[in-house]
Every structure is written in C-alpha cells, then in structure tokens.
Amino acid sequence: xxxxxxxxxxxxxxxxxxxxxxxxxxxxxxxxxxxxxxxxxxxxxxxxxxxxxxxxxxxxxxxxxxxxxxxxxxxxxxxxxxxxxxxxxxxxxxxxxxxxxxxxxxxxxxxxxxxxxxxxxxxxxxxxxxxxxxxxxxxxxxxxxxxxxxxxxxxxxxxxxxxxxxxxxxxxxxxxxxxxxxxxxxxxxxxxxxxxxxxxxxxxxxxxxxxxxxxxxxxxxxxxxxxxxxxxxxxxxxxxxxxxxxxxxxxxxxxxxxxxxxxxxxxxxxxxxxxxxxxxxxxxxxxxxxxxxxxxxxxxxxxxxxxxxxxxxxxxxxxxxxxxxxxxxxxxxxxxxxxxx
Amino acid sequence: xxxxxxxxxxxxxxxxxxxxxxxxxxxxxxxxxxxxxxxxxxxxxxxxxxxxxxxxxxxxxxxxxxxxxxxxxxxxxxxxxxxxxxxxxxxxxxxxxxxxxxxxxxxxxxxxxxxxxxxxxxxxxxxxxxxxxxxxxxxxxxxxxxxxxxxxxxxxxxxxxxxxxxxxxxxxxxxxxxxxxxxxxxxxxxxxxxxxxxxxxxxxxxxxxxxxxxxxxxxxxxxxxxxxxxxxxxxxxxxxxxxxxxxxxxxxxxxxxxxxxxxxxxxxxxxxxxxxxxxxxxxxxxxxxxxxxxxxxxxxxxxxxxxxxxxxxxxxxxxxxxxxxxxxxxxxxxxxxxxxx
DNA sequence: ATGAAAGCGCTAACAC
DNA sequence: GTGTTAGCGCTTTCAT
Numbered sequence: 001x002x003x004x005x006x007x008x009x010x011x012x013x014x015x016x017x018x019x020x021x022x023x024x025x026x027x028x029x030x031x032x033x034x035x036x037x038x039x040x041x042x043x044x045x046x047x048x049x050x051x052x053x054x055x056x057x058x059x060x061x062x063x064x065x066x067x068x069x070x071x072x073x074x075x076x077x078x079x080x081x082x083x084x085x086x087x088x089x090x091x092x093x094x095x096x097x098x099x100x101x102x103x104x105x106x107x108x109x110x111x112x113x114x115x116x117x118x119x120x121x122x123x124x125x126x127x128x129x130x131x132x133x134x135x136x137x138x139x140x141x142x143x144x145x146x147x148x149x150x151x152x153x154x155x156x157x158x159x160x161x162x163x164x165x166x167x168x169x170x171x172x173x174x175x176x177x178x179x180x181x182x183x184x185x186x187x188x189x190x191x192x193x194x195x196x197x198x199x200x201x202x203x204x205x206x207x208x209x210x211x212x213x214x215x216x217x218x219x220x221x222x223x224x225x226x227x228x229x230x231x232x233x234x235x236x237x238x239x240x241x242x243x244x245x246x247x248x249x250x251x252x253x254x255x256x257x258x259x260x261x262x263x264x265x266x267x268x269x270x271x272x273x274x275x276x277x278x279x280x281x282x283x284x285x286x287x288x289x290x291x292x293x294x295x296x297x298x299x300x301x302x303x304x305x306x307x308x309x310x311x312x313x314x315x316x317x318x319x320x321x322x323x324x325x326x327x328x329x330x331x332x333x334x335x336x337x338x339x340x341x
Numbered sequence: 342x343x344x345x346x347x348x349x350x351x352x353x354x355x356x357x358x359x360x361x362x363x364x365x366x367x368x369x370x371x372x373x374x375x376x377x378x379x380x381x382x383x384x385x386x387x388x389x390x391x392x393x394x395x396x397x398x399x400x401x402x403x404x405x406x407x408x409x410x411x412x413x414x415x416x417x418x419x420x421x422x423x424x425x426x427x428x429x430x431x432x433x434x435x436x437x438x439x440x441x442x443x444x445x446x447x448x449x450x451x452x453x454x455x456x457x458x459x460x461x462x463x464x465x466x467x468x469x470x471x472x473x474x475x476x477x478x479x480x481x482x483x484x485x486x487x488x489x490x491x492x493x494x495x496x497x498x499x500x501x502x503x504x505x506x507x508x509x510x511x512x513x514x515x516x517x518x519x520x521x522x523x524x525x526x527x528x529x530x531x532x533x534x535x536x537x538x539x540x541x542x543x544x545x546x547x548x549x550x551x552x553x554x555x556x557x558x559x560x561x562x563x564x565x566x567x568x569x570x571x572x573x574x575x576x577x578x579x580x581x582x583x584x585x586x587x588x589x590x591x592x593x594x595x596x597x598x599x600x601x602x603x604x605x606x607x608x609x610x611x612x613x614x615x616x617x618x619x620x621x622x623x624x625x626x627x628x629x630x631x632x633x634x635x636x637x638x639x640x641x642x643x644x645x646x647x648x649x650x651x652x653x654x655x656x657x658x659x660x661x662x663x664x665x666x667x668x669x670x671x672x673x674x675x676x677x678x679x680x681x682x
Numbered sequence: 683a684t685g686a687a688a689g690c691g692c693t694a695a696c697a698c
Numbered sequence: 699g700t701g702t703t704a705g706c707g708c709t710t711t712c713a714t
Contacts, residue, residue, distance in 0.1 A: 001453070003707055014685045019709060026710095029683060046453035050400065051707030053391035054690045064438065068423050072621040075415045081422070082409050085440045094456065097405065097438040099426045112342070112387035114691095115435065185622060221619075223593070223626035249624045252564070252593040259600045278562075280413040281526060283590045285564035344691055355701045360693060367694090370699060392691030395706045455707095 002043045003051075011039050022047070053114075062088050062305065063096045063116040065103040065130060071188050072123050073249055075276050075284075076292060080144065082279060083298030084120050091306050093117070104130055111137040118305045120144065120298075124155070126192030140312070142305045144297060146194050154304045156297050156319045160195045163290045163323035164202030164244070167272045169210060170289075170325060171242045175333045176270060178213035178239040182230070182254055184246045186218045199246055215240055219250040226253030227260065234261060241334040245273030248292075251285050266332035275326065288331045290323040297321060343384045344392075352380050363388070394455075403429050403646065404437045404457040406444045406471060412532050413464050414590055416617050416625075417633060421485065423620060424639030425461050432647050434458070445471055452478040459646045461485065461639075465496075467533030481653070483646040485638060487535050495645045496659045497638050501536045504631045504664035505543030505585070508613045510551060511630075511666060512583045516674045517611060519554035519580040523571070523595055525587045527559045540587055540615075556581055560591040567594030568601065575602060582675040586614030589633075592626050607673035616667065629672045631664040638662060 008015045013032060020026045021036035028036075039045075053059045064084050068077060085095045096116055098106045107130060110116045117140065121130055124145030131153060134141045142154040171179055181203055184196030200216075207214040215237045220226050230253065234240065245251050251273060258269055265271050272289040300319055308314065349356045354373060361367045362377035369377075380386070394400045405425050409418060426436045437457055439447045448471060451457045458481065462471055465486030472494060475482045483495040512520055522544055525537030541557075548555040556578045561567050571594065575581065586592050592614060599610055606612050613630040641660055649655065 001455070004709095005707080015708080016686080016710075017684060020684090023709085027683065032683085044453065046450065048395075048707050049454040049456045050391050050394035050398075051690090052709075054389075054395050054692085054707075055709040057391075057690070059391065061437070068419065068621060074419045074621050074623070077621060078409065078415045078419055081438065082440045085438050085443070089443055094451075095438045096402070097422065097426050097436045099423045102426070102430055109387065110435075112385065113390040114342070115390045188622075219622075219624060221622055221624065223596075223624060226624055247622060247624065249622065252597070253624055255564075256593070256597050256600055259597055280409060280415050280418060281529075281560075281588060281590065282415070282562055283560060283564060283567055283588065283594055345693095346691080356692080357694075357702080358700060361700090364693085368699065373699085389691050392706090393693075395691075395708085396693040398706070 002045050003048065004045070007036070007039050007043060007045050010043065011035055057114060058117050059115060060092060061094045061096050061116045062302075063098055063106070063110050063119045065098050065106070065119060065121045067103045067123050068099050069123065071185075071191050071193050073247055073276075075249065075279065075282070076294065077122070079277060079279055079292070079294035080122055080298055083295050084302060087299050087302035091302065093306075104133060107133040107139060108137050111139050118142075118309055120301050120305060123193075126194050128192075140305065140308050142301045142308070144301050146198075146318075148194075150316060150318055152316045154301075154308060154317050154319075156301045156304065157321070158195070158293065158297070159320040159322055160198035161202030161205075162320075163274065164199040164204075165206040166323050166325060167244045167289055168203045168206035168212070171244065171270060171272060171331065172206070172210035172212050174242075174270065174331060176212060176242040177334070178215070178237065179207060179242045179244060180215040180217060180233055180237065180240045182217050182219050182243055182245045182247075182250050182273075184219060185221055187221075196246065203244055213237075213239060219245075219247055223253050223256075226250060227257045230254050230257035231260065240269075242270040242272070242331070245271060245287065245289075248273050248276050248287060249284060251287055255285055265330050268335065270331040270334070272331050275328065286328045286330075288326065288328045291326045293321050293323075343386050345386070345388065348377070348380050348384060348386050351384065352376055398455060399458050400456060401433060402435045402437050402457045403643075404439055404447070404451050404460045406439050406447070406460060406462045408444045408464050409440050410464065412526075412529050412534050414588055414617075416590065416620065416623070417635065418463070420618060420620055420633070420635035421463055421639055424636050425643060428640050428643035432643065434647075445474060448474040448480060449478050452480050459483075459650055461642055461646060464534075467535050481646065481649050483642045483649070485642050487539075487659075489535075491657060491659055493657045495642075495649060495657050497642045497645065498661055499536070499634065499638065500661040500663055501539035502543030502546075503661075504615065505540040505545075506547040507664050507666060508585045508630055509544045509547035509553070512585065512611060512613060512672065513547070513551035513553050515583075515611065515672060517553060517583040518675070519556070519578065520548060520583045520585060521556040521558060521574055521578065521581045523558050523560050523584055523586045523588075523591050523614075525560060526562055528562075537587065544585055554578075554580060560586075560588055564594050564597075567591060568598045571595050571598035572601065581610075583611040583613070583672070586612060586628065586630075589614050589617050589628060590625060592628055596626055606671050609676065611672040611675070613672050616669065627669045627671075629667065629669045632667045634662050634664075 119141035
C-alpha cells in the first residue's frame with residue numbers, strides 16, 4: 001500500500017513537503033501543492049491512521065459510551081448514536097462504540113492505550129460511576145444527561161422540568177381540569193435517572209400552579225400490564241380528561257386502553273408527551289407535545305467536546321435545551337363537564 | 342504517560358522481553374514474566390494502540406456499517422449493534438461505528454487509512470453497493486443479510502423463508518383456515534430488502550401447501566394508518582382468524598385495531614410473528630412466534646470475521662439460522678365456525 | 683519555500 | 699531465555 005515516501009519520491013520532493021501540502025501547516029508554493037494533490041489522487045494515497053496517531057498522539061476517534069441498559073428507550077438511544085456519529089464525522093472524527101458493562105471499564109483502557117481523543121457519555125445517571133472513571137483517567141468528555149455533580153465535566157441535556165411544565169400548562173390552557181401522568185417506569189427513578197424525576201417535578205409543580213387535579217401512573221415495561229394500568233386509573237379517576245406521557249413508546253398501550261373503553265383521541269381524551277424524531281421503520285403513534293431534540297443534543301455534545309479538545313483548560317459548561325411544543329393533533333379542549341364518555 | 346521503555350528500564354530488561362512477556366509469542370522464564378506483570382500493574386502501563394498498530398499493521402478495530410435507513414427497525418438495529426460490540430470485545434476488538442450515508446463512502450477511507458481490520462455490514466440489501474466497495478477495497482467483511490450475489494464475502498442471516506413457513510404451519514396446525522399476513526412495508530420490498538420478500542414467500546408457500554385462505558396487508562409506517570389497514574382487512578375478509586406479523590413493532594396497531602372491533606387475543610384472533618429480545622425499556626407487546634436470533638447472528642457474524650482474519654485465504658461461507666418457535670400465549674385454536682365475533 | 687532527520691511506541695527478526 | 703536493532707508511516711523541529 002502506497003505511503004508518504006512513495007508520493008514524495010515520485011515527485012522528487014521531501015516527505016515533509018507532502019505532509020505540509022496536506023495539512024497546510026506551513027506555506028507550500030501553489031505549484032508543488034497542486035503536484036502533490038495530483039499525485040495523491042493518482043496514486044490513491046491515504047495517510048495511515050496509525051502513523052499519524054503515533055506522531056500526533058491524536059487518533060481522531062471519539063468513544064461513545066452507550067450502556068443500553070434497562071432504562072433506555074431503543075428509539076431514542078438509536079437517535080443519539082446516529083446523531084453522535086454524524087456530528088463526529090462532520091468534524092473529521094470517527095466513533096468507537098462502547099456498550100453495556102464495558103461502558104464503565106473501557107474508560108481507563110481507552111484513555112491509557114490512547115485509543116480515543118475524547119468521550120461522549122449517554123444515559124448519565126444521578127450518581128454515575130463513569131464520571132469518576134473519566135476524571136480519574138483525565139479524559140476529555142461531554143455527558144449527555146445531568147449527574148448530581150458534573151464538576152469539571154461538560155454536560156448537555158433537555159430541560160426536562162421545563163418540558164413537564166410546558167405540557168401540563170398546555171393542557172390546562174385547553175381547559176383540562178384533571179390530568180394523568182403516565183410517567184417513567186419506577187425503575188427509572190430508582191436507578192437515579194434524573195430525567196424522569198425532573199420531568200415529573202416540573203409537571204407536578206405546574207399542575208399545582210394551574211390548580212388542576214393530578215394523577216400519576218408509572219409506565220411498565222410490558223404492553224398488557226401497561227394497558228391494565230391505564231384502565232385501572234380511568235376507573236379510579238373518572239374525571240381525568242388528559243394524559244401526559246413521558247415515554248412516547250408508552251403511548252401505544254395508552255391508546256389501546258382508551259380504545260378498550262371506547263374512547264377516542266382527542267375527542268374523549270387529550271394525550272401529550274415527548275415525541276421522538278422517527279428513524280427507520282416506526283409503527284408507533286406520534287403525539288402532540290415536546291419533541292425530543294436528539295439532533296440538537298448530539299450536535300451540542302460533540303461541539304462541546306471538540307471545543308474542549310481545542311481548548312483543554314477551559315471551564316466546564318452545562319447546557320439545558322429548552323423544550324418547544326409541536327402539534328400532532330392529539331390534544332384538544334375537553335368535552336364540557338357532564339358529557340360522560 | 343508510561344511506555345514500554347519505562348517498564349523495561351525499571352526492571353533492567355529489554356523492551357522485547359516486556360513485549361514478549363505480554364504477548365507470549367516467545368518463551369520467557371516464569372520469574373521475569375512475573376516481574377514484568379507486576380511492574381506493568383504497578384506502573385499502570387498500557388501498550389499504546391497507535392504504536393502497536395503501526396508495528397503490527399493491525400488496529401484490532403472492526404468497523405460496523407449500520408446505515409440506519411428508513412428500512413430498519415430501531416429495536417432490532419440496536420440489538421445488532423449491541424451484539425456486535427459485545428462479540429467483538431469478547432475477541433479483544435473494538436468497534437468503530439459508521440452510520441448513514443457514510444456507511445458506503447467510509448469503506449475505502451477506513452481500509453486505505455488502515456483504520457480497521459475488518460467490517461461487519463448490517464441491513465444488506467439485494468444488490469448492495471457496499472458489497473462492491475468492500476471487494477474493491479480488498480476488505481475483510483461479514484455481511485448480515487443476504488445479497489443476491491455474496492461472491493467471496495461471508496454472510497449470516499435468518500432463514501426468513503423457513504420462519505414464514507413455520508408460522509403459517511403453526512397456525513394451520515391449530516386449525517386456522519384463513520390467515521392474514523401483516524407484512525413488511527411495501528418500501529422494504531421496493532428497496533430490495535430480501536428478508537421481507539423471503540419471509541413472504543415462505544409464508545405464502547406454506548399457506549398454499551396447508552390449503553388455508555391467504556390475505557396480505559402491508560404494514561405502514563404510521564400507527565393510525567396501520568390500525569385502519571387492519572380494520573379494512575377485517576371487513577373485507579371476515580373469515581380471517583389469525584395474523585402473521587413480520588415486524589413485531591406492527592403488533593401494537595394490530596392489537597389496537599382488534600380492540601376497536603371488540604376482539605381479544607387469542608380468544609378471537611391468534612397473532613404470531615417475529616418477536617424481538619427486548620433491550621432497554623420496551624412497552625411493546627410480545628407475540629408468540631419466531632424469536633429474532635440477533636444474539637446468535639451477531640456472534641456468528643463476528644466469529645466468521647475473526648476466522649477470516651486468521652485465515653485470509655479461506656473460501657466464503659454463508660450461514661442461515663433456523664427459526665425456532667417460542668410461545669407467548671397469543672396463538673390458540675380458532676373458535677369453531679359459525680361463532681361470529 | 684523546501685529538505686533532513688529525529689522522534690512517536692511498539693513488534694519481531696536476528697543475534698547470542 | 700534474553701538483548702539488540704531495524705523498521706512500521708507519519709509529523710514537526712531545525713536547518714537552509
């Protein structure tokens with residue numbers, strides 16, 4: 001396979017000339033620059049990643065830590081993976097994918113072997129062992145999610161509390177007086193997924209402020225059980241006219257339950273939630289509400305990381321993305337009181 | 342950061358001794374081997390990936406080409422990604438994630454820059470441009486999926502035709518006389534996704550062989566439209582007592598449609614399909630049928646690739662995994678004829 | 683504007 | 699069983 005020596009020899013110039021013609025790190029006459037580029041194209045020369053990495057001590061690879069544990073939604077995880085890869089490629093970086101348990105133990109290995117220049121960390125929990133591993137290893141990293149204590153690490157997340165507020169306020173504005181939250185599974189709270197807790201807090205606070213009745217159901221990791229859960233809630237709280245759903249994937253069992261009692265959306269019930277930009281085949285229902293800004297988040301996360309790589313010393317930053325409401329026609333004013341379903 | 346020289350100097354041995362003590366590629370006395378390992382642990386030495394890669398011309402990185410295009414199911418894609426990463430790690434390889442359009446153009450770049458040792462290719466279509474790119478670049482690769490012409494490339498896939506047959510036969514065995522296929526979206530067929538076509542063929546053939554009535558509906562990439570599609574099919578074909586669903590994700594709209602007409606599963610209708618091993622939060626229904634053996638597939642794909650890396654010359658292999666039936670309680674004997682729903 | 687040469691950290695062929 | 703040394707392919711400092 002042709003290397004930089006071959007190119008240099010062919011042109012009768014030195015290796016450094018070829019190198020600089022490519023990097024532009026020192027002036028090269030337009031004539032030779034053109035000749036170099038022509039030769040490179042002609043000989044199909046690609047600088048060896050290993051040689052370059054050894055010389056620069058930079059691999060231009062970013063590790064993506066994606067645990068893919070029991071608390072992540074597949075669609076969202078995939079959005080993030082795709083988004084991170086695209087954003088990194090746009091900056092000339094490749095992405096090393098680390099999943100599962102490896103996600104924790106790999107930090108030290110990858111840093112010490114100088115396999116990667118930095119880390120993007122998904123599904124960050126309240127007190128996430130990975131944050132300490134990253135600090136110990138002296139890694140450059142951006143967290144997607146909000147740990148209790150970010151410290152010197154950059155973070156990006158959705159303003160989940162604001163999202164919860166916004167949804168409840170929208171329903172209240174439409175005239176709903178009694179709202180049911182289909183929240184995250186209780187495991188999410190137990191595992192310290194702050195997004196779930198923050199969303200719930202924001203929603204609860206706004207419910208109180210708006211003076212609406214408030215009911216909560218936890219989503220369950222099973223379709224039929226989820227259906228039953230909603231049905232039970234409907235029986236126990238017949239006043240409920242609207243639902244706020246944390247996970248869009250939990251909308252399908254909700255719709256099934258509503259359908260079982262002969263109700264229609266939004267005629268009989270309004271449903272709002274966090275909707276996901278669809279990627280790939282998607283047979284799931286879309287709801288009005290807050291769009292999960294996965295693209296913006298991954299872009300921001302990668303941008304922060306790149307910035308950190310360029311300016312190693314700078315102080316840590318923390319970014320909360322504001323939610324925006326998108327209408328998909330699943331929310332409307334409630335039927336007037338006294339019109340039973 | 343400590344390197345192999347530091348370790349050697351500290352012990353008063355040569356670099357090669359340290360290297361060989363680690364690789365085991367030549368006999369080292371137990372005494373020095375122990376001293377070396379102790380020093381490595383103590384000094385926290387990790388061989389630099391770049392140095393090693395440059396010396397061995399092997400990066401111990403595998404590229405995973407995952408287009409994540411409109412024709413993939415998120416849950417399944419994630420299973421594959423996770424499975425490939427785990428399998429590669431088990432063999433001491435890391436995984437470079439390549440998504441989207443990059444999936445095609447990156448082949449040449451990664452091969453020529455010697456960034457990776459091999460490729461795992463997901464969502465392989467009937468005539469996939471990536472196969473030619475891989476051949477042109479002289480890459481080592483295993484395809485997950487079946488192109489029309491694999492040639493010298495290794496492949497792994499599910500025996501989709503057998504899966505289709507098995508499901509229809511199971512329903513026929515239970516006594517169903519009229520079956521409806523909720524197939525892949527028509528885009529899947531148009532885009533040359535052979536899995537969809539092979540599954541349908543297997544199912545059709547068995548329907549003919551078993552002498553059952555056969556109806557087909559294409560899944561649509563939208564919940565409500567999917568519900569309407571099933572409702573229409575139910576009206577036009579009142580004899581149908583069972584459904585075969587290609588994508589488990591399309592089960593939710595099917596259930597919603599059945600619920601809308603007041604029917605229950607499996608009392609009024611049986612439903613079988615390709616069920617997915619759940620990963621992460623999953624609010625979707627599980628159905629009886631064939632389990633998508635994503636773990637086995639990724640394991641097999643990686644094993645084939647490793648084998649190829651060790652034995653560069655060997656002839657190409659092609660592996661079709663046999664489906665096995667798993668019961669989740671959504672299929673039963675039909676109600677006797679004359680008992681309308 | 684260009685060339686020469688010293689590394690980057692490791693492996694492996696060649697000594698002994 | 700162990701040491702010596704020549705690369706692997708690139709970048710970058712020091713010369714000119």
